[in-house]
Amino acid sequence: MPFNRKAHKFNASINEVEIGTGDKAIKLGGENTFPFYSFDGSLGSGPKIGVEITDLGLDAEPEGVKAYYAGCNTIGEIAKKAAEMPGGDFVVLRLAGGDPNGANKSVDDLVAVAKEVADAIDTPLVVEGCKNVEKDADLLAKVAGALQGKNILVMSAKEENYKAIGAAAGLAYGQKVGAESAVDINLAKQLNVVMTQLGVPASSIVMNTGSAAVGYGFDYTISTFDRVRAAALGQDDKMLQMPIITPVASETWAVKESTAAEEDADEGWGPVEARGISMEVQTATACLVSGSDAVILKHPESVKTISRLIRELV
């Protein structure tokens, strides 16, 4: 008896959200199947890769990242180089310097950084905040205004500050909004519901349903992705059909495996940079195959590898 292959098709699809303008604009989402299940249906335009840079420059970056940006002196030059990274589709500016517990840069300074970056590149831009909810509310609202017309994605709208960020980015300035929730399908849905009630069109929302480095509670990440996609496609849940973007680099380059110098690490661990790349590559792979429509990376080697993986599977 020959193999009776059963098709697993859905009558629903993930929203397609465009970011950027002109020839280099990209679309996130659009698929009507589970990740990379091209044998079941359409993958939309396929997963995308963001290249992360921060306003803090390159001093704290791994050697391979520093080497890639060698010769770049201003944030504008760094952004230009990030936009050219082979395999990358868009640039992500993380305004880490805004953290009141860190460099505590002023909102005006950071808006100027965002402008410099946006002016230096013609690829789509995603802006992340500093993780402090009060500061981000002010900062990201102003960034959204300053970059009006660029069709950027403004990340980090959370339960606590979605009104400020959502109203500015999604309503006043016509940007795309990233709704960030903490690894739970109900929280993710709730945020999308209140964001749309605020008036932000569902078609302007991208979700960051939370992430972790593999090994660090990544079980919750996998199950959240699995359940979000099952509800979005299987039950046609409109409030979960937003494409998912996942910041990977900021999680994976902070854990012990990626930071412990060879002499401080456990025996046999070997050079720190190789461990960091492994953490980034494997976490990104796990996110993509579980449901991310875009991952944010920073090491050129990781970007190259993940873009090759996507090419092989799409």
Added chain:
Amino acid sequence: MALSGIQIFKLTPKKNCKECGCPTCMAFSMKVAQGAKQISECPHMSAEALEQLSEATAPPMKTIKVGTGDNEHTLGGETVLYRHEKTFVNKTVYAANICTCMDDAEIDAKLAQVPSVDYDRINERMYTEMINVNFGKDTTPERFAEVAKKAAAVRPIILSVKDEAAAKAALDAVKDTKPVLDGADASNYETFSKLATDAGVVLGVGGASIDELYDTVQKLEKLGNKNLILDVTMDSIKATFEAAVVIRRAALADGDRSFGYPSIVKVNKLTDDRELQQSLVALFTLKYGSIVVVDTMDYAMALPLYGLRQNLFTDPQKPMKVAPGIYPINGADENSVCLTTVDFALTYFLVSGELERSGVPCNLIISDAGGLSVLTSWAAGKLSATSISKYVQENVEGKIKNRTLIIPGKVAVLKGDLENKLPGWKIVVAPLEAVQLVKFLKDMKANGEI
């Protein structure tokens, strides 16, 4: 296909004898349908009914064992496609690759490298469990047997071979170690099935396409061989991913028993690029590889991979716990400040990660809090002034001289009670979120408080 409780009930004697432990035959049938009881627990079932039922209630995917003794590994036996539906039961096993086409020095070096990755992570041993021995071009059956023997002394092996003479020579040398004979396909399945059955080992079956593989498996089942592993490695990454998913889904979602076997994916055959290999090994850990073969498993590749696997295979109903104890961080000693939190693995990792980033030497004290988060275990009465003080007095005071204990910000309410129960200790309340610990500790240090 699975039977309903009513269908099973029709086959029972309907005596309500209670000998199975259930009040009625109906109740027993319902439990069997849910998998909570085995049909064999009823002493009055007719042989005919038993046969009919055991076929119908058998698990959708076979459980296959390879290796022997401490090196025995259990593969397959999964019942769900997603971990949140129930739980994944038998974790993916990883194999490093050697080939008879390598020279002796290279083979010896690789065999010496395999045991070098071996460590504990949250009560689980992490190491490369198997070795894939590939029969290379222009080598003899004798050499294959010799290399297989060397490898089998290190780990359980997979014999990747399509040549009958070589397979036979190697099996003669290593069959007692219970290797996998991976080499059956549409052209040789009869002879390879006989080789594997005679040697008492698991047979790996491959094919150029999903349909061809299915056809060969059916022929092998007709020969009576159900001790199989499906080699889903196809000629491209895309085709291999499709095979891995479609085959597992056919078995678990569509009830097709002929695909109800564990799988093997040879990532080393799909690409030579190390970085892409590690991406693929993560991919096939998530999507249904029971054994995944890579060229070399080093620490850089293993650290994220084994963490991923551990997360994936945890029971979603039972959170991962770290063992109670004193965990020194940043080179802490008996004079370093103490902090405490719960034994929930996610909390432990978050907190210990931030403590490491602070650079301040400190002792993280973990007591048994039921594997729940801080607020949940506090609400459940598992994290209390009594539980913390008892643990500190019994396990910490004899070992640590420092008398400052920092408690989670979310249970600030315990401060007063702890001060009463732990005389001589200074109790300090930490910030609400782990991420704030770095600044908090740095400030304490700068102010000379620790």
